[in-house]
Amino acid sequence: MAIKADYLGMPLSLDDLDVENVAYFRHCAAHEFHLQQCSACSLLRYPPTTACPWCMSPDARWVPVEGRGTVHSYSEVHHAIQPAFKAHTPYLILLVDLDTQKGTPSEHEALRVVGNLAAPDGKLAPPEAVLAVGIGTRVRMVFTDVAPGLALPQWTLDERAAQPEKPWRYPQE
């Protein structure tokens, strides 16, 4: 049965035919991060795809992947265009290099997973938390529950990790 849900007032939906995304978000709903691993070449990939971007194999299995990494780049949105986000500015869009498979299969590749900066409970982070995060910040994955079978992976500060003294932030605050 197709998933239809509401997140921050924004309608979300996922069709049954979209089996790759259904599987991805079902794992997220269980607060587990899983990615497809190619059955032929063993590389992990993100976001879900219908074949392996490295060897073209159609065969993959879902495997658990540790949700930890480093902020590779970000944007800080002050003028939200989507109605759902207008009450939550400024918010961060984070592009996070997972530790897993970083620099593989070539130097500049990584599993770069998008998410917002969130509180540990998965709610969008308040403005003061936004100021503490930049390129180099260590983050861990948390989940925002949306509906049965659908949660969004998000990022929060990794309290246990060694953080850079000062993460790189856009010079004009």
Added chain:
Amino acid sequence: MPLPAETDASTPKYLRDKYAIIGVGETTYTRGSGKTTRALGTWAVRNAIEDAGLKVSDIDGVLSYQSGDSTFGPVIAGDLGIRLNFYMDVFGGGSSTEALIGIAIGVIEAGMCRTVVIFRAMNGFSQVRIGGTGARSAAPVTGDMLHNRAYGWQSAGQQFSLTFMRHMYDYGTTPEQVAAVRVAHSAHASNNPKAYYRNRVTVEDVLASRIICKPLHLLDCCVETDNATAIVITRADRARDGRHPRTLIRAVAGRVCKPRADMHYQHGPIARVAGYHARDILWPNAGVGPEDIDVTGSYDAFTFTTMLQLEDYGFCKKGEGGQYVSDGTIRLGGRRPNNTSGGHLCEGYTHGMNMVIENVRQLRHTVDDTCPIGPDGKRRHTYDYREGGCRQVKTCELTANLGWANPGTGSAMVMRRD
């Protein structure tokens, strides 16, 4: 029977200078056109055909690009009485113009038709807003969009900012340097009576404008306008008797992509853009290099996009784009002006085609500024680039257009004066 050697079309160089842009046309650039995209498209296409000095029966092909925000080619053709031997409506925005010019060359070369008009018609302010606000921003989020729009990562600015920000981190590029793109293009627009924004701005103006999404200020972003643009392409040997000197096409590339076009951020360096790959097609096919180019048309959906492409196409070293765009090079009177019309930042937004039109006029030496027109009907360009003055580049033999869809996809074209 083997082909004679001179008909070997297996090398792209075979078509160098064999096709020409012979007509260009546009509507006004406004907010609130009060017209359908059908009426806008008809207006621009008619202007381009008249500019070429052709009869409507000379046109037998139509190409267009859009994102569900325009009118299909056959409708425009029907309105104008064009009987089609070929048409195609392609999905897409930026990077389409140069790529469709390549398609037009291909279909004419294949003998499918003789002369193609390419148009882009849009109400980018009064209907489908290019900035992504309005109805677009409230659309349901389905399937693959759950990986982006569900995070408030939707508009072009939001999507590209990760590339822009990383460039600043990797190379120390400053907001002041990037703002110089807006400063240059606004100076150009002040000499363009068609431009939507004709006021000159300073670096301080850009940095004092409100933040949209870091690192983009309001003035780092292009204008949303309602307009249509059109160009006419045919084989150069059929175009000797046109109203204007022919503008010869030396090479096209597009839509060239970085790896993982489904989600290009998977493959870095993320501060690298598609021009890094496109340049290996563009320059060898054109038989010239960046140092030979007199005027560039580097797509300015944002100030950063101009800079990133100039870098990756080799106009300066990677990482030195901030210096290149802020040292006077790209301004009228500088070594290699960029977007002399004011571009998308100031003239109007047409997904790249107005930048091709501007370079055609530069190569013809017929830029439509306010310089006086002589008794022969030709403009007497003064090359005085002060506000309200000339915007014709004195020596313009070769131009490069660098089209942008997103950091991972781009197109390009080199044209020369006949």
